[in-house]
Amino acid sequence: MNQVKQFENTKVLVLGLAKSGEAAARLLDKLGAIVTVNDGKPFDENPTAQSLLEAGIRVICGSHPLELLDEDFALLVKNPGIRYDNPMVEKALQRGIPVWTEVELAYLVSEAPIIGITGSNGKTTTTTMIAEVLNQGQKSAKLCGNIGFPASSVAQEATKEDVLVMELSSFQLMGTKEFRPHIAVITNLMPTHIDYHGSFEEYVAAKWRIQEQMTADDMVILNMNQEIAASLASKTKAQVIPVSTQEIVDGAYLLDGQLYFKGERIMAASDIGVPGSHNIENALATIAVAKVMGVDNQAIHEALSTFGGVKHRLQHAGQINGVTFYNDSKSTNILATQKALSGFDNSKVILIAGGLDRGNEFDELVPDLVGLKHMVILGESAPRVKRAADKAGVSYTDAQDVADATKKAYQLAETGDTVLLSPANASWDMYVNFEVRGDSFLKTIEELKGNK
Structure with a gap:
């Protein structure tokens, strides 16, 4: 770990705990900062805050008192989920206090x-793919960031012989200053999190911060299937490595069912271990990183052909009597479900869809639903999803929840069919998060296996 001195005897406020807040507080304390942690959860119900207090770190829990900012903090490190219109954050910025997220700390000590991998869809899968390919190529990759392992914790343990493979959200990137990855990947850019950013332009600007400090010695990998990527390519000092499934580019591309890098055949697209056109894009970005990092083609092929996916993201969930199950609970929007369906023969798919009603119709999804064997529909948005199914000419069945939907889908399925949970909706009408929703699907499959 780089022993940075800039935080010694410096007052720092950590706003919001969870994994990243705790990691930031402990790292800052180790670096000699005078740390105060402020979290909204009451102290009696907050084991993380209790643990920090036992470690000698000051904690203030249960509310966010604005007068706390009268204490002349030199820095505020916030949980990325806390918005910039939060009163504490607004007041800090008004007072000229820098506001960071903990990935900036990770960069400084690493x-x-x-x-760094960011994007609207596919970043978790791509991050995991890259780590697995690099490790297959003996490059000692360590996963961290938005994927569940706080970057500032992992960075402390990493050496010069390692590589940090870091998933980054727009929220995290907004809180960076000097952060500079050697390689940046932007999987794609779609209108999402507009409620947080205010506009698509602001969202793109937040994502584009990933390359702000990069130089000609660094590389940014862009998906040229999107026009926006081509426009961004001219706005960076870094070397641009393009990837595309639609044309031959001076980078990674798909041609006649084969994946290439700069004219060199790497592997067949059909050998990728997870289905879907989006996973071809993810694999191309991975290949670009791997080739730049000196990984040989055999290692790339071995890692990508055995890649089993990420839990809740087109996760192969087993087979019963010739019926295959895929858990794509993380598909919380229309685009993600469109990409999931692209990897299957619709005539053999029973799709489980529906969830939180956000007021939007599903007309964009209609062309992708055409030809489905059947749909099982659930959740608040069921009436809207049914309208899309009617327009696509697809029959459907109602379900009470995911467990009920999984059982009904299996009853309707025949040997050779696929039951796909890809809701196109958030989970919050029934479940705390998409993970809990996906776990219900997985649990029900195990129950069905026991009953066969």
Whole structure:
């Protein structure tokens, strides 16, 4: 770990706990800062805050008192989920206090080079793919960031022989200053999190911060299937490595069912271990990183052909009597479900869809639903999803919840069919998050296996 001195005897406020807040507080304390942690959860119900207090770190819980900012903090490190219109954040900025997220701390202390992956869809899968390919190629990759392992914790343990493979959200990137990955990947850019950013332009600007400090010694990998990527390519000092499934580019591309890098055939697209056109895009970005990092083609092929996916993201969930199950609970929007369906023969798919009603119709999804064997529909948005199914000419069945939907889908399925949970909706009408929703699907499959 780089022993940075800039925080010694410096007052720092950590706003919001969870994994990243705790990691930031402990790292800052280790670096000699005078740390105060402020979290909204009451102290009696907050084991993390209790643990920090036992470690000698000051904690203030249960509310966010604005007068706390009268204490002359030199820095505020916030949980990325806390918005910039939060009163504490607004007041800090008004007072000229820098507001960071903990990935900035990770960059400052990391001895290891960083590969940063961001985008609207596919970043978790791509991050995991890259780590697995690099490890297959003996490059000692360490996963961290938005994928569940706080970057500032992992960075402390990493050496110059390691590589940090870091998933980054727009929220995290907004809180960076000097952050500079050696390689940046932007999987795609779609209108999402507009409620947080205010506009698509502001969202793109937040994502584009990933390359702000990069130089000609660094590389940014862009998906040229999108026009916006081509427009961004001219706005960076970094070397641009394009990827495309639609044309031959001076980078990674798909041609006649084969994946290439700069004219060199790497592997067949059909050998990728997870289905879907989006996973071809993810694999191309991974190949671009791997080739730049000196991984040989055999290692790339071995890692990508055995890649089993990420839990809740087109996760192969087993087979019963010739019926295959896929858990794509993380598909919380229309685009994600469109990409999931692209990997299957619709005539053999029973799709489980529906969830939180956000007031939007599903007309964009209609062309992708055409030809489905059947749909099982659930949740608040069921009436809207049914309208889309009617327009697509697809029959459907109602379900009470995911467990009920899974059982009904299996009853309707025949040997050779696929039951796909890809809701196109958030989970919050029934479940705390998409993970809990997906776990219900997985649990029900195990129950069905026991009953066969």
